[in-house]
Amino acid sequence: MNKQLFATLILMLLMACASQQATPLSKDEVNAVMKTFDRGWETKNAALVDSVLSPQYLYFTQSGRTFDRASLIATAGSQVYTLQTMERDYLTIQIEGNTAVVNTIWKGKGIYHGESFDDRQRCSVTITKWNGKVKILAEHCTPIK
16 A cells, blocks of 8 residues: 555544544533433433433532442432422533533432432533533532522
8 A cells, every 4th residue: 555545544534533522512412411311310210311321420429428320320210219399400501622511500309218308409510522422420419508
């Protein structure tokens, strides 16, 4: 193979790879993932919650611990966690390239392990886009007193 043809093929391959990674994340994609995530919780549909989580998803709890992806999905579909009401107010979406940080206020009433809760929390949700897939990477919510 001549050097010019080889160089052209390598350049085309690099451009194809770069275009896969370089497509910026949009606000519409962020909103769609958040709506799917919330709908999964509202309807106790663990598969729907699972569909928008990164394999590396991590939740930072109010007590300073962490909750991994498998634990979150199990909770979403279990009877130990039930929501009577929930709503989310969107404050800001900050996007840089293929990463977004979503600043929301989450309000919910329900029961968790037999204990009633009535929460109002500020949440930070990190969303990434990789190989065309938009996923929630991490979430942290803090009670608003």
